Amino acid sequence: MELIFEGIKKAFWLLVSFDPEVMGITLLSLEVSGIATLISLLIGISTGVTVALSRFIGKRVVVSLINTGMGLPPVVVGLFVTIFLWRNGPLGFFEILYTPTAMIIAQTVIATPIVMGITLAAIQQLPQKLRLQILALGATRLQMVWILIKEARLPLLAAVMAGFGGVISEVGASIMVGGNIKGYSRVLTTATVMETSRGNFDIAIALGIILLLLAYFINLVLTQIQQKERPR
Amino acid sequence: MNEHLPILEMKNISVSRGGTLLLDISSFLIHEGEIFSLIGPNGAGKTTLLQTLSYLLKPFQGEIFFRGKKVETNHSVLEYRRKLAMVFQEPLLFDTTVFNNVASGLKIRGMKRGGIHVKVIEQLERFGISHLSDRSARTLSGGEAQRASLARAFALQPEILLLDEPFSSLDPPTRDSLIEDLEHILQQTRTTAVFATHDRLEALRLSNRMAVMNEGKIVQIGFPGEVMNHPVNEIVASFVGMETILTGKVIKQSGGTFVTSIEGQEIEAVGDVHLGETVVLCIRPENVTLSTRSSQEGTSARNVFPGRIVKIISLGLYQKVHLHCGFPLVAYVTNHSLEELSLTEGKEVRASFKATAVTVIRKGES
Numbered sequence: 019m020e021l022i023f024e025g026i027k028k029a030f031w032l033l034v035s036f037d038p039e040v041m042g043i044t045l046l047s048l049e050v051s052g053i054a055t056l057i058s059l060l061i062g063i064s065t066g067v068t069v070a071l072s073r074f075i076g077k078r079v080v081v082s083l084i085n086t087g088m089g090l091p092p093v094v095v096g097l098f099v100t101i102f103l104w105r106n107g108p109l110g111f112f113e114i115l116y117t118p119t120a121m122i123i124a125q126t127v128i129a130t131p132i133v134m135g136i137t138l139a140a141i142q143q144l145p146q147k148l149r150l151q152i153l154a155l156g157a158t159r160l161q162m163v164w165i166l167i168k169e170a171r172l173p174l175l176a177a178v179m180a181g182f183g184g185v186i187s188e189v190g191a192s193i194m195v196g197g198n199i200k201g202y203s204r205v206l207t208t209a210t211v212m213e214t215s216r217g218n219f220d221i222a223i224a225l226g227i228i229l230l231l232l233a234y235f236i237n238l239v240l241t242q243i244q245q246k247e248r249p250r
Numbered sequence: 251m252n253e254h255l256p257i258l259e260m261k262n263i264s265v266s267r268g269g270t271l272l273l274d275i276s277s278f279l280i281h282e283g284e285i286f287s288l289i290g291p292n293g294a295g296k297t298t299l300l301q302t303l304s305y306l307l308k309p310f311q312g313e314i315f316f317r318g319k320k321v322e323t324n325h326s327v328l329e330y331r332r333k334l335a336m337v338f339q340e341p342l343l344f345d346t347t348v349f350n351n352v353a354s355g356l357k358i359r360g361m362k363r364g365g366i367h368v369k370v371i372e373q374l375e376r377f378g379i380s381h382l383s384d385r386s387a388r389t390l391s392g393g394e395a396q397r398a399s400l401a402r403a404f405a406l407q408p409e410i411l412l413l414d415e416p417f418s419s420l421d422p423p424t425r426d427s428l429i430e431d432l433e434h435i436l437q438q439t440r441t442t443a444v445f446a447t448h449d450r451l452e453a454l455r456l457s458n459r460m461a462v463m464n465e466g467k468i469v470q471i472g473f474p475g476e477v478m479n480h481p482v483n484e485i486v487a488s489f490v491g492m493e494t495i496l497t498g499k500v501i502k503q504s505g506g507t508f509v510t511s512i513e514g515q516e517i518e519a520v521g522d523v524h525l526g527e528t529v530v531l532c533i534r535p536e537n538v539t540l541s542t543r544s545s546q547e548g549t550s551a552r553n554v555f556p557g558r559i560v561k562i563i564s565l566g567l568y569q570k571v572h573l574h575c576g577f578p579l580v581a582y583v584t585n586h587s588l589e590e591l592s593l594t595e596g597k598e599v600r601a602s603f604k605a606t607a608v609t610v611i612r613k614g615e616s
Binding site: 152153156 | 301304306328331332334335336340342345354355358402406412
């Protein structure tokens, strides 16, 4: 019990005094996951909307793939990205293995299917005739897509939060492709793993608290969205 | 300038999906300022026609001419669509305030903010929903939402307004109030309108001209009175409310009246037919009177038949009575009469209707 109390006391101190190492790790986490989420937003929403609105042979297969992708195990993503970026691998000449860039790539791969899947569902849930009504009002195809996205803004926001939540808390891929290098590619999750294994519970708990706060914040936003989405 | 140029004309339109012919119309035109209704059972093609008309349903074969000019290229389609407005059965409002909803069409079409504001206020007032201007569309009742949808359409000052069963999902009092208001507004603005409905009374009330559709084709087109009282065939007759439809041969004929033999009974009707001709006789249930042995009702009707009540169906304010008089006959009876005459299933009654109340459809020599 001594251990735990000591840990919590020291953690509190680290947080309140804005310990530079802890802050550095937090900021890098936000940066990496933030950029990954942004990219996945762009790819995910545009693809999700396109698939939702189009009719083509094999659509069912594509939708299944996207839904499967939502449950992609991060370590598997880490494995494949590592292989690709390995020294002798196909993209090895970029030399970005063990850099934040590699982490961004891995996290984007993890988050994109999540954003895509939720976007697809959100757009498909809009009343079928709404598209016709929008076109009947004189909209161009582009205007129609924009209006549909606005109509589905709440579930789309949920998609973004889900994507972000998924990657900021993942550790497998980040360790594999990032290398957890101090001051360079060390993020909240990877640092927590390391500090815990070393027995430095004060830092580990501090990082853990930050992760919890982030998780709570994301959940808060998602719950707010859920409550607002009353059936029409 | 040709003042008699129809505002809209469709030629040789056909729409097929998966091998089924959904729409097959060789010619169809709308005159400016008229209110035109499309009636028919579900699946008749009314929605298909409206959607094809507004270029929402593609591809299709055939040509559409707006004020004499053919609509074809992508640009002219958008331009053409911006001259129309369409209201559906569901309000299909956006997740924002009523004001923004009514403004949405104008915004899409590129109008400036100041201009939009004036037009929206005007429509909100016209449809009696000014007090709902800042409310979220999610909180509206069915009637209020449909009014908002109509306001949105009227704000565009369309050259043709299309309505696809706009009142079908409303309850009767809301529907009546809205139909009354719409009637008034259409007359006031002299908007050309085409609307689809499966409620013939609605069509009878609102439209100047009517078309009956069935299985993708227009079966009859004309003034409401004409269509309702002189159906060209059994399908139209049945759809316009002639519940009793009987086929038989003319066995007697003199002057303008004739007698048809149906199931051994003789029915007298008025019309210009030949002896031996096959005719279809249609009788509206409201024109059939029932009486019992005990009631003293004398009748000047030429057609009096004893019969037995087979089924009584309540339609709320009145009852539909199915009889068997040798041939099937349907009559409407008020709740009051039902009680007064103690009508029950199985009871023997006398049914009568005038010769002039029989609508005749000639089928030609056999």
